[in-house]
Amino acid sequence: MQKKTIFFNQQGATAVEFAIVLSLLIVLIFGIIEFGLFIFNRQIITNAAREGARAGIIARAVRLSDSKIKEKVRDYGAQHLITFGDDVLTADDIVIPARCLKFQCDLEVQVNYKYKFLFLSNLGIGPIDLRATSVMKME
Numbered sequence: 655m656q657k658k659t660i661f662f663n664q665q666g667a668t669a670v671e672f673a674i675v676l677s678l679l680i681v682l683i684f685g686i687i688e689f690g691l692f693i694f695n696r697q698i699i700t701n702a703a704r705e706g707a708r709a710g711i712i713a714r715a716v717r718l719s720d721s722k723i724k725e726k727v728r729d730y731g732a733q734h735l736i737t738f739g740d741d742v743l744t745a746d747d748i749v750i751p752a753r754c755l756k757f758q759c760d761l762e763v764q765v766n767y768k769y770k771f772l773f774l775s776n777l778g779i780g781p782i783d784l785r786a787t788s789v790m791k792m793e
Contacts, residue, residue, distance in 0.1 A: 703788035
């Protein structure tokens with residue numbers, strides 16, 4: 655009895671494996687980029703709150719009003735946030751709770767930002783609320 659050898663045509667197997675690996679690699683690369691942008695923007699929101707609080711506590715003849723502090727925070731966010739669109743900080747995103755204008759009182763600035771992912775939103779991830787609070791003593 656003679657053994658029959660069966661050969662399967664494997665010409666397309668490499669292309670299928672490459673497509674599977676490439677799609678996973680692309681998702682991984684975009685995930686790394688998106689995570690980096692998320693961390694970067696989170697730090698920018700923290701710095702924006704800090705900039706607003708710092709502007710509000712500095713000793714001046716006339717202290718900055720809440721609207722001027724919010725303007726400082728919005729300007730900082732507009733200059734540094736990476737948004738890929740028209741997502742900017744608004745006055746409603748910035749909260750300054752009860753304020754004391756005396757020496758050694760605390761000034762608190764809270765910033766809320768809804769971060770929208772660029773690529774990962776297609777996978778159902780996001781948006782994520784970023785919140786930062788900065789508390790400083792009045793000089």
